[in-house]
Amino acid sequence: MVQRGHQNSLEWMPLFLTFMTLGVIKHPDISSVLGVVYIFSRYFYFKGYSTGDPKKRLSVGNNIFLWSIFVLS
Numbered sequence: 001m002v003q004r005g006h007q008n009s010l011e012w013m014p015l016f017l018t019f020m021t022l023g024v025i026k027h028p029d030i031s032s033v034l035g036v037v038y039i040f041s042r043y044f045y046f047k048g049y050s051t052g053d054p055k056k057r058l059s060v061g062n063n064i065f066l067w068s069i070f071v072l073s
Contacts, residue, residue, distance in 0.1 A: 005049035009042055012069070019072035034068045041065035 016038060023031035041064035 002050045005046045008049065009046065012042075012065075016069065016072070019069065023072050031072065034072050038065060038068040038072075041068060 020031055020035055023034070045065055
């Protein structure tokens with residue numbers, strides 16, 4: 001399960017880096033805060049994913065992670 005959680009993070013990395021790069025051009029403060037929010041939410045998502053229980057991986061970390069990607073776009 002840990003390997004799949006890591007792969008899931010790598011799948012989202014190009015999208016996150018693209019939005020961060022584009023967002024930091026006009027709004028560096030907001031983008032940096034959202035980048036930190038993204039990193040912390042991925043940490044909690046990964047901790048829940050590594051337990052093997054599907055309900056734990058769809059907790060707060062997943063909602064915040066998707067929200068931060070949405071706002072960056």
